[in-house]
Amino acid sequence: MRAAPKVELHLHLDGAMSHPWLLERIRRRPAAGVTTLEALGQRLAFRTFDEFIERWVWKCGFLDRYEDFEALAESVLGELAAQGVVHVEPSISPGDYEKAHLQTQRSMNSSKVRKAKR
DSSP: OTTSOEEEEEEEGGGSOOHHHHHHHHTTOGGGOOOSHHHHHHHHOOSSHHHHHHHHHHHHTTOOSHHHHHHHHHHHHHHHHHTTEEEEEEEOOGGGGGGGTOOHHHHHTSHHHHHHHO
16 A cells, blocks of 8 residues: 555645644744744644634644745645655635735645645
């Protein structure tokens, strides 16, 4: 199975970010109070669906630059390629980025994201 080509038909790009990648963005805002991977794991832990949504909104708040989407695409798609994934249909949740005044259509259509999706 490991050698077989794989596909991701419904991948939330923002849901697939690795903890180390997210921690890099969190460290841009020291007031967030999360400085280690262990602390990040604790901050993201949830027991209920409401807690999951609260954590989701919190972590997505650290994607606040167009460059973040490009870097995220490169990171996630690189990890997937290493797992043998040959086709990805990525998506993001546009409403999660309105607070940062980002036009998510622009983010998903950037040349780096389009190139990474191929």
